[in-house]
Amino acid sequence: MSDRNEMERLREYMDGVIGRRPVIDFSRVEEDRLPRDFRQTRTFDQILWAITTGQRIAANLVLITGQNGGGKTTALKLFAATTPSAVCFEARAGYEPKHLLADVLRLLPVATGEGWRLQTSAAVAYLREHPHVLLIDEAQRLNYACLDLLKYLADNSGSTCVLSASSSLAVRIDRWPDIASRCPVRLEVQPITLEEFVELWQVDGWSLEVLQEIHRVSKGVMRTIRYILVLLEDSLQGDESHSAVPRNAVTSSHVRAVAQSVVPSNTAGTDLARPA
Secondary structure, three states, X not given: OOXXXXXXXXXXXXXXXXXXXXXXXXXXXXXXXXXXXXXXXXXXXXXXHHHHHHHHOOOOEEEEEEOOOOOHHHHHHHXXXXXXXXXXEEOOOOOOHHHHHHHHHHHOOOOOOOOHHHHHHHHHXXXXXXXXXXXXXXXXXXXXXXXXXXXXXXXXXXXXEEEEOOOHHHHHHOOOHHHHOOOOEEEEEOOOOHHHHHHHHHHHOOOHHHHHHHHHHHOOOHHHHHHHHHHHHHHHOOOOOOOOOOHHHOOHHHHHHHHOOOOOOOOOOOOOOOOO
């Protein structure tokens, strides 16, 4: 079976079981750590499903790629905030194995001296006794040596490493059989569908016309949707000369006007205006 067919089969399987919404205790999340106007979307559920499936089958690596601004970082941070055995950090530019190991040790209650062998041994010893989920954002910055270190840590401790990255990382991983074979769970994040977006946000009083326009100009990218909604909300606020405006007064032209500030490719619309 080709890699493409295998991925399609896995995606169909995930679609079949994703109806069992993952249980996450949001009461454990401090209010300021929840994104403004957060909604538990299908993409959020899929990311949680991929992480927990990786844990369940003892996968060394879980790969989450796809749409930039699609909610990957939000899901990782919320999973870490509600899971005591999870830590989340970002791969920085110019990341090398020594930087990666230092970040892992910084987030674990491990005291160790200098020296690569001593530090890797200390990390493995702790993780063997306390398996963790290591959530690494912007993982496309990892080179082969970093991935090899993660493979070593996971192989020897029973921990799971989750890589959230741009799609380019999947291509690189497939060039390295020793890494690819340890990455059985892969998810490609897609933009939110119009149907789901309307279902989740129409209850707030936005008209169907406005939600359709927001989805169109944002192309379903959650980060851009949130930018547009924040600016629309700001434009509705009252001041000394105007009272607050209800959401159902917003029109498509207002959406296009606001979108010009946050969607560089958007050329349609009018000058930024406040709904009458």
